[in-house]
Amino acid sequence: MQSVIDKSEFKKLFNALRGHYSIVGPVARDGVIVLDRVDYDEIPSGFEDIQQPGHYRLSKEHDSFFSFRPGPDSLKKFLHPSLFIQHSFDRSKKTGFINAEHDRGKPYAFIGVRACDITALDRMNRVFEGCDGSECGYFGQREIFIAAIACSRPSGNCFCSSMNSGPDIKKGFDILLTELTNVFMVEIGSEKGKHVCTNLNARPATAQEAEEKKRRTEECSTFMKKTMDIDDMPHFLYRQFESSVWTEVAERCLACGNCTQVCPTCFCNTSFDLVTLSGMKKQNEFSGKRMKKWDSCFSRNFARVHGGNFRLSRRARYRHWFNHKFGYWLEQYGVSGCVGCGRCITWCPVGIDVTEEMERLRGRC
Structure with missing residues (x-):
């Protein structure tokens, strides 16, 4: 009622x-x-x-x-x-x-x-x-x-x-x-x-x-002006893996991570130790905390592992983020990782618009 x-x-x-x-x-x-x-x-x-x-x-x-x-x-x-x-x-x-x-x-x-x-x-x-x-x-x-x-x-x-x-x-x-x-x-x-x-x-x-x-x-x-064509996901995106659109958007992207920080579903993180030596009386005596904090897949070091960095270029990082939101999530969780709130568009310092990038991938603009 x-x-x-x-x-x-x-x-x-x-x-x-x-x-x-x-x-x-x-x-x-x-x-x-x-x-x-x-x-x-x-x-x-x-x-x-x-x-x-x-x-x-x-x-x-x-x-x-x-x-x-x-x-x-x-x-x-x-x-x-x-x-x-x-x-x-x-x-x-x-x-x-x-x-x-x-x-x-x-x-x-x-x-x-x-x-x-x-x-x-x-x-x-x-x-x-x-x-x-x-x-x-x-x-x-x-x-x-x-x-x-x-x-x-x-x-x-x-x-x-x-x-x-x-x-x-x-x-x-x-x-x-x-x-x-x-x-x-x-x-x-x-x-x-x-x-x-x-x-x-x-x-x-x-x-x-x-x-x-x-x-x-x-x-x-x-009154909603923007639309996102999610037809044939995730397979459409997988067919665009080598698209020139990724290179073009990477030239504008600053890899600042703003989009991932304001996104309500991004959950990339990293861990580090915060160690204190105060009060140490003997060698190897120390205390500390294992901390977990937000990170971003746009960070240059996020994909660094023993032996190298497997996602070094901005092109690769933007493509991974975009594919994860609109593709990989569907296979992992059965739903899209994007809810259409538009925060990533508003708070991108260079105004990259994911709805426009999808249209470019589809060859419409």
């Missing part, structure tokens, strides 16, 4: 979640929408963003709460931290490796999650299936609360409709909010969501409000 709440009731959602959850949501900081721990008064109401290839601008022009689209942050920032302690060790105590103790604290409640990021969470859960976070550094399968927000306008770089990851949200949420003119429509997706909604003063949605919600979702797909 669809219900509605006045926008003044939105604050009660925070009150209902605060006791059990650590609330994370969008905040405006340094001219960009980021995700951080947030309270009701910090939600960036009235902001709108303009996103184009290699371009992001934020302005305050609207009265609505959620007229902005996703910024560079995704749920990955909190559920798959960029720096993580895998183990600790202490040679003076001859303990060897010890699993690090991770304080679970309060579970996260995410406010304002979009369809693309809900899909990305499902994809990451496939990758890290069976991991509780203690070794792999992924916490998406622990208890979390998702308060999703339906998109009514896409950014200039969105193509989630092509990737079957939005804009309509059918599952993966505890509650789904759709911002209408004067109210929020509320849909319940779980028992947790049902329990939280008992704290809200809701009424049944009218036929007019239900129609407005449907119209806004349909318009979001209609």
